[in-house]
Structures are given as C-alpha cells and as structure tokens.
Amino acid sequence: MKPVKINAAADPSTEEKIKIAARSVFHKKGYAATRTRDIAEEAGINLALLNYYFRSKEKLFDIIMTETMQGFLTSVMFILNDEKTSFEKKIDIIVVNYIDLLIEEPDIPLFVLSELRANPEELISRISNKKVLMKSIFIMQFQQKIKEGKIAPIHPLHFIMNMLGMVVFPFVGSPMLKSIGDLKPKDFDELMQQRKKLIPKWVNAMLKIK
C-alpha cells in the first residue's frame, strides 16, 4: 500500500534520505539532466523506492523546488519586513545572510534561475504573493528615503537588481571567475568574505548618486 504521509516529523530514514539526495542532485544538475537513478544511487536505495514514496520524478522535484524557494524567500522576507530595523542595517543583514547562505549552498541560485526560465508561469505562481517584495517595509523605507532626498530617485528594481547582482552573480559565475582569476576555492571564499563588508558600502555609495 502506498504511504499517505503519516509521521512527517519522525525518523530521517528512507523518505528523508531520498529527499536529501534529490535536493543535492537536482540542485547540482537541474531537472532535465537528473536521472532518477542518480538520485536513487546517491540515496543508497532501490530505484523503485523513489516512486514508492514520491510517485514520480516530477512530484519529487516539485517538493524539492517548493521547499527550496520557500526557504529562500521566507528568511529574506522576514528581515525585509521588520519594522524596527533601519534601511541601512537591513542592507547589512541581508548581504551577510545571503552570502553566508550561498557559501553553504552555492548551487541554489543557478538551479532556481534555470528552472524558472524553463517554467516561468507555473513556478512563479507558487511564490505565493508575487508583489509581496515590492510592498515590503524595506521598499517603503527605500521610497521614504527618496522622498526625503537622501537617495537618488530610481526605480526600486534597479536597487534590487544591483544588490542581487553583486551578491548572487559571483556564485552563479564562480567556475568562470575562478578560472579567469586563477582562484583556488580558498581565495574565492576570501573574496566572498570581503564582499560582506564591501557590498553595503558600495550600495550606499551608489544610492547617493544623482
């Protein structure tokens, strides 16, 4: 009989092993390049078990994708919507948290971006409220600063693009950057550590430009 999801909390056994393996392989290779046999092997289980627990490659993928995006967004949104934290401080926190996260999980951005390109409508609809970011307190604070004449009047998306670009791009392009810069993994990590402090400074300098 097929399992209908009983003890979600309990043992990190087979079902969880499969999810862990699936997360790893999907993140590294993407949906199309992933073979269910790859996942089974990585999880150390029989291939049939994957379908026993998750019905299909697609269903398993949907679960991993949802969890991946959820984990990514909620943590960020939590910070962005804090009332007590100043605009500048939020930038600091976001940059540090994001870089630390990406050092741990460097495959996530390219994974998400690739799958998003392959399936825009469907995946984006899953990020619950689309416009939740643009209505966050962070963006309010941004627009308030503009009103006060403290930063240049640009579209908030420019700012988002610049932040994300500077934080995320190095990880997305790390193979290329490591190559052209002749960086060892340790050198790369060192640069990322520097960027935790540098990016907020750069961003603030940019915002002042008229």
Added chain:
Amino acid sequence: MKPVKINAAADPSTEEKIKIAARSVFHKKGYAATRTRDIAEEAGINLALLNYYFRSKEKLFDIIMTETMQGFLTSVMFILNDEKTSFEKKIDIIVVNYIDLLIEEPDIPLFVLSELRANPEELISRISNKKVLMKSIFIMQFQQKIKEGKIAPIHPLHFIMNMLGMVVFPFVGSPMLKSIGDLKPKDFDELMQQRKKLIPKWVNAMLKIK
C-alpha cells in the same frame, strides 16, 4: 558519403538552418533538456539530416557552444585591449554594448553559466588563454588608477563581479524580476535602457569608496 566541411561560406541552407535552430533551442533549454527532434522540427528538416551533417547531438552542441563563447569573448576583449580608450570610457562602452547584446540575446548568459557548471574543466579550457582577461589593458589601467590613489585598492575581480553582476543579472533573473516587479516586457526594456547610463555612474561611485 558524409560531408567533410567544404564550403563554409556559401549558402545559408540546410547545414546553416540546423545550426540556427540548434543555437536557438540550446540557448533556450540547455543541452540536457534539448531533444534532437526539437532542433530538427525548429529547423524544418528531417531528423536524420542533423546526424548527417553533424554526426551527433554532442558534436553539434560543441560547435554552438564554442561559437557562442567565442563571439561573446572576442568582442569584449577587443574593447578591453584598446590602448587609446580611457578606463572610464571603456566602462561606458562595455556596459552599453553588453546590454544591447543581451537585449538581443537574453538567453545566452544563463545558457553559458549553466553549461559551465555542468562541465567546468572542459568548457573553460576552450576559452583559449584563461588569464587573458586579467592581463588585459583594461585591468592594467585599473591597477594604475589604484597606484595613483584615484580608486580604492580592491581586487580587480571585485570590480569584474560587480560590473557583470549588475549588467548580466537582470537578464538571468528576468522572469523573477518581471514577476516581482509586475513588469511588462516593455517596462523591463525601459529599465535596461536606463541602466546603460546608470551602471557606469554607479560603478564610478563605488570605485571611489575607500
């Protein structure tokens, strides 16, 4: 008898039709998600012709990938290594050229980055001289500016990452950005046009930060 590449210049017929279709489909979907039948259909030719002209999916892909990267790099390197153009002017030119190129070919960055992740060593070795960028006149000019105390002493790669991040990321993340920002394609294009002028300003502001 199999063709051994005779008239490379001549007619834009079957062989070229296949390459055009292959470029389009590979760029959009990546190697793994592309079916040779997709290419054949897009090219309006019989599937067997693809193998007749190019032997295999992989060989065809290698050609497309090489040409794609070549086209990308040479145009940029040409600008970077011009002796007469000032550092600041080069930034202007690169940003404008890159954004214009990406408006025409928005799929290329994610395509290259994805395939690079899937196959780092092999693909990177194909970019001829790895360190050619770091030894370009542009980087020399950058380091000269540091020596003169005109810009802050940071690793050139920080600068590269920031430029590429700000220019390329919006295209890589366009589905997401269009969604969270509720942008129509025209709005997005308008933002990209603005960025041609904004990014050089921002970059210059950043470089001055100590």
Added chain:
DNA sequence: AAATTAATTAATCAAATGATTAAAATACCT
C-alpha cells in the same frame, strides 16, 4: 505466534530519444 501491514528488491515495461540504414530524390558534371 499468527496475521496484517509496510518497506524493499529484482525484474521488467513502455515510452522517449540519439543514432543508423537503405532507399529515394535532387543536384552536379561531362
């Protein structure tokens, strides 16, 4: 312990997919 349910495995299926072949159609050459 017996009976029932759940988990696991090996074997196998069916569809998708990259590639080949042999024949037909077309272009080329003299």
Added chain:
DNA sequence: AGGTATTTTAATCATTTGATTAATTAATTT
C-alpha cells in the same frame, strides 16, 4: 541526356530512462 555524387526521407535500432509489478523481507498489530 546519362551517369555520378550529394542530399533527403522513412523506417528502424539500440539505449536510456521513468515507472510498474510481483515477489520477498521486515515491521507492526492483535
């Protein structure tokens, strides 16, 4: 025009790959 080489097609292979099945083992219940 006749002959040769090239291009194109339809049919078919062989392998890969997602999924299922039937049988076996392990766990749980009564």
